[in-house]
Amino acid sequence: MSEIIIETSNLTRKYGTKLSVNQLNLRVPKGSIYGFLGPNGAGKTTTIRMLLGLIRPTSGQIRIFNQEIAKHRINILRRTGSLVESPSYYGHLTGYDNLHVVAKLLKVPVKRIDEVLEIVRLTPAAKQTVKGYSLGMKQRLGIATALLGNPDLLILDEPTNGLDPAGIHEIRALIKDMPTQHGITVVVSSHLLSEIDQMATHVGIIDHGQLLFQDSIGKLREQSAPLLVIKVDKPDEAQQWLQANGYQVIIDGDLLQLSNIDVETTKSINKQLFQAGFSVYHIKEHRRSLEDIFLDYVGKEGSL
Amino acid sequence: MKSALMSDWIKMRKTWIKVLVILGPFGVITLNALRYLQSYDAIVKPGDDAFNWALLIQNISHLLMPSLILGIALLTSLLAGLEHQGQAWKQLLALPVSRVQIYMSKFIWVTGLLAISATLCAVGTFGIGFAFGFTTHIPWVQVLQECYYPYFAAFGIIAIQLCLSLLIANQSFAITLGVLGMIVSGLTNALAPDGFNHAETWARWIPWTYPSLSAITHGTVQHIHFIYVIYGLVVGAAMVVLGMALFVRKEVH
Numbered sequence: 001m002s003e004i005i006i007e008t009s010n011l012t013r014k015y016g017t018k019l020s021v022n023q024l025n026l027r028v029p030k031g032s033i034y035g036f037l038g039p040n041g042a043g044k045t046t047t048i049r050m051l052l053g054l055i056r057p058t059s060g061q062i063r064i065f066n067q068e069i070a071k072h073r074i075n076i077l078r079r080t081g082s083l084v085e086s087p088s089y090y091g092h093l094t095g096y097d098n099l100h101v102v103a104k105l106l107k108v109p110v111k112r113i114d115e116v117l118e119i120v121r122l123t124p125a126a127k128q129t130v131k132g133y134s135l136g137m138k139q140r141l142g143i144a145t146a147l148l149g150n151p152d153l154l155i156l157d158e159p160t161n162g163l164d165p166a167g168i169h170e171i172r173a174l175i176k177d178m179p180t181q182h183g184i185t186v187v188v189s190s191h192l193l194s195e196i197d198q199m200a201t202h203v204g205i206i207d208h209g210q211l212l213f214q215d216s217i218g219k220l221r222e223q224s225a226p227l228l229v230i231k232v233d234k235p236d237e238a239q240q241w242l243q244a245n246g247y248q249v250i251i252d253g254d255l256l257q258l259s260n261i262d263v264e265t266t267k268s269i270n271k272q273l274f275q276a277g278f279s280v281y282h283i284k285e286h287r288r289s290l291e292d293i294f295l296d297y298v299g300k301e302g303s304l
Numbered sequence: 305m306k307s308a309l310m311s312d313w314i315k316m317r318k319t320w321i322k323v324l325v326i327l328g329p330f331g332v333i334t335l336n337a338l339r340y341l342q343s344y345d346a347i348v349k350p351g352d353d354a355f356n357w358a359l360l361i362q363n364i365s366h367l368l369m370p371s372l373i374l375g376i377a378l379l380t381s382l383l384a385g386l387e388h389q390g391q392a393w394k395q396l397l398a399l400p401v402s403r404v405q406i407y408m409s410k411f412i413w414v415t416g417l418l419a420i421s422a423t424l425c426a427v428g429t430f431g432i433g434f435a436f437g438f439t440t441h442i443p444w445v446q447v448l449q450e451c452y453y454p455y456f457a458a459f460g461i462i463a464i465q466l467c468l469s470l471l472i473a474n475q476s477f478a479i480t481l482g483v484l485g486m487i488v489s490g491l492t493n494a495l496a497p498d499g500f501n502h503a504e505t506w507a508r509w510i511p512w513t514y515p516s517l518s519a520i521t522h523g524t525v526q527h528i529h530f531i532y533v534i535y536g537l538v539v540g541a542a543m544v545v546l547g548m549a550l551f552v553r554k555e556v557h
Contacts, residue, residue: 052398054556088395090386092318099525129318130390145395236311275333 003030004050005153005185011060013046013209020046028187028202031179035217036189039298043190043209045085048157051187052082060173064153077104081146082155087106087138088145091131095122095141098130099148106149115143118157120174136167143174145287154178156188161194161284172199193294207298226287228261241276242269261285308401308409312338312383316413321382325417328375330463332367333428339363340436354441355524357433361443361450362521364429366449368480369516370486372458375421377465377482380414384469384478394556403552410470411544414462418455426451446526454515456533459540461485467547471554485512508532511539 006028013021021043028034038044049055052061053073062069064076090098100112117123130138130227139159146154150304156175160168176199178184190196196203197218203220205213213220232238235254242249242256250257258269266283273280316322340347340360350354387393397403429447469478492513507513518532 049394054394054397056555074400074402077398080398082395082398084394084398086391090315090392091390091392092386093315097317101311101314102399104307104314105396105399107307149400174384237478262530263359279355 004028005065006034006187007063008047008051009061009063010060011047011050011068013043013050013055014058019209021050021057024191024206024211025211025214027214028185030185031180031183032202033188033200034202034204035161035196035296036187036204036206037193037196038189038191038206040191042191042206042298044191044206045157047206048082048084048189049156051155052080052084053077054084068196077292078149079152080155081149081151081153083139083142083146083159084157084159085143085153087128087135089131089133089138089141092129094127094129095137095144096126098141099145102145102148108149112148112150116147119147120144121170122160127255135162136164137162139167139171143171152184154184154186156186158189160190160192168195175199176254193235193290195251197290205294205297206267212297220290220293223293224288224290225259226261226285227257228269228283229286230256230258230273230283232256232273233279233281238273239272241278242273243271257286305405308498309412312409312413316383317385319382319431321379321387321417324375324379324382325421328371329424329428332364332371333432335367336360336363337432339434340432344436344530348436348478353438356436356438356514357441357443357446357523358526360429360433361446361526362524364432365450365516366455368425369454369489371419372421372454372515373461373486373489373512374482375411376414376418376458376462377479377485379417380410380462380465380469381475381478381482383410383414384466385475387470388473388475401540403554404548407470407548407551410439411466413462414466415459417529418458418462422451425476430481437445449519449528450521450526453519453528453533457514457518457536459536460514460538460543461536463540463543463547464511467543467550469551470547471550488512489516495497508535511536514539 004027006026008024008026011021012019021029024047036044046055050057051064053069057152065079067076090101093101095117096113099116103110104126117126120142120143121143125133125137130141133141139162141161141171143156146156159175160171163171172195175186177189178186180201188199201216203213203215203217204211212258231254235251235256237255239251247258270280270283336478347359375516387396426447429451433442465478465482468481469475472478488510489512492507507517514532517529518536522528
C-alpha cells in the first residue's frame with residue numbers, strides 16, 4: 001500500500017441545515033492523479049476549500065502529509081499549490097507581477113517566475129496586464145501560481161473550466177506530466193467524466209455531498225467490462241443449456257447476457273448453441289461506457 | 305512580515321494609491337497657496353508674523369481634517385479593493401502565510417502612507433509661510449502638532465475603515481462610513497472653541513472627532529488636546545485586534 005497524501009475522516013460541512021459535504025473519507029495516494037468527479041453542486045468545491053483551510057469543516061478531520069490541517073495549516077500549505085474555481089488575479093498587474101506578488105510571499109527566487117511562465121507557455125504574455133488576458137490565459141496563470149512554490153501536492157478545482165479544446169488539451173498534458181516529471185500528487189476536480197478518464201489514475205465520485213465510489217480508475221473500468229448479448233429462438237431453454245455447460249448466464253427479456261467474455265469463448269458458445277439445435281439470430285458484444293457507470297452512481301438526474 | 309509587506313508593495317504598482325498619498329496634501333497646500341495669492345492683502349497682516357502663522361495653521365487645518373478622514377476611507381478601500389476585485393482572497397489565503405501578517409501588512413501600509421501625507425502637509429505649510437515672507441516667530445512645534453496629532457488621533461478611524469473594507473467586499477459601505485465620518489468631524493470643528501467643554505462629554509465615544517479635537521486652531525488660537533491622540537491610538541489598537549480576529553475566522557467562499 002503506497003503512502004497516503006490526503007486523508008479525510010468523516011469530513012462534513014453544513015450550510016444552515018443543508019449538508020453540503022457528508023461524512024467524506026477521501027484517500028489520495030502519493031503520486032496519483034486523483035480525479036474528483038461529481039455533478040455541479042455535489043460538494044467538490046466545498047471539499048477543496050476545506051482541504052486548503054479556506055473554510056472550516058462542521059465535523060470530521062483532514063490530514064495532509066500526515067499532519068492535521070487544523071494545527072499545521074501553514075506547514076501543509078507550504079507544500080501545496082492550489083487553484084480554486086474561477087481564476088484569482090490582480091487585473092491591473094502584468095502576469096509577471098502577479099507571480100511576483102506570490103513569489104514574495106512564498107519566498108521563492110524570482111527566476112522561478114520565468115520557469116513557471118515557461119511551463120504554462122505564458123512567457124510571451126508575461127508583460128501584459130492580466131485584465132486583458134483571455135479566460136484560458138488567466139487559468140494558466142493560476143496554474144503557474146500553483147506551481148510557483150515547487151509543491152508536492154497540487155489541488156486544482158475545475159482547471160479546464162471555460163477553456164477551449166486546445167486549452168483543455170494543453171492543461172491535461174500539463175497535469176499528466178506532474179507525477180512522472182515532478183513527483184507531484186495531483187487532485188483535480190471536474191464534472192466531466194471524459195476529462196477525468198483521460199488523466200486520472202484514481203477516481204472519487206461524489207454526489208449530494210457523499211462519496212459514492214473511490215478507487216483506481218482501473219477498478220472503475222472493470223465495471224465497464226463487455227457483456228456478450230445473444231438472441232436465440234428459445235431463450236429459456238438456451239439459458240438452461242448454457243448453465244448446464246458451466247456458463248454464467250442471465251436473461252434480460254429475450255436476450256441472454258454473459259459477462260467475462262473473450263473472443264475464443266464467443267466463438268465456442270456460438271458453435272455449441274448451433275450444434276445443440278438453437279438458432280442464433282444475433283450475437284454481439286455490449287460495452288458499457290464509463291459514462292453509463294457514472295450515471296448509475298449519480299442517478300440519471302445528475303447533470304453532466 | 306517583510307515578505308507580506310513587499311508583496312503588498314508590488315500590488316500597489318500602477319494604482320491610484322500612491323498618487324492619492326501625494327494628491328491629498330498637494331490639494332490642501334495648493335488650495336491654500338492659491339487663496340493667499342488671491343487675497344494676500346485681506347488675510348496677511350504685514351509685520352505680525354505670529355498672527356500670520358497662526359492663521360495659516362488654522363486655514364491648513366480646516367482643509368486637512370476632512371481630507372484626512374476621507375483620504376483614509378479611500379486609501380483603505382483601494383487597498384482592500386485590490387484583493388476583492390480579482391477574487392484574489394482565495395488564492396492569497398491558501399498560501400502559507402498567516403492571516404495575521406496579511407492583515408498587519410495592510411494596516412502598516414495605510415498608516416505608513418498616511419505618515420508621508422502628514423509629513424508633506426507639514427512641509428507644505430512651512431513652504432507657504434516662507435513663500436509669503438513669514439520669517440519670524442516660526443511655530444515649528446505648532447505646525448508639526450497640527451499635522452501629526454490628527455494623524456495619530458486618526459488611528460482608530462484607520463482601523464475601523466480597514467476592518468470594514470477588508471471584511472465586506474462591497475466598498476460602498478466603507479466609503480459611505482468615510483463620508484459620514486468626515487461630516488461628523490466637521491461638526492466638532494464647528495463647535496470649537498466654545499463647545500469644547502460640551503464636546504468632552506460625548507466626543508470621546510466617536511473616533512471621528514479625535515483628529516480635529518487633538519489639534520484645532522480657532523480664531524488663531526491653537527487648542528492642543530493630547531488626550532485625543534491617546535484615544536486614537538487606544539481605539540486603533542483595539543480595532544486592529546478585533547478586525548484581525550474577525551479576519552482570521554473569516555470563511556473564504
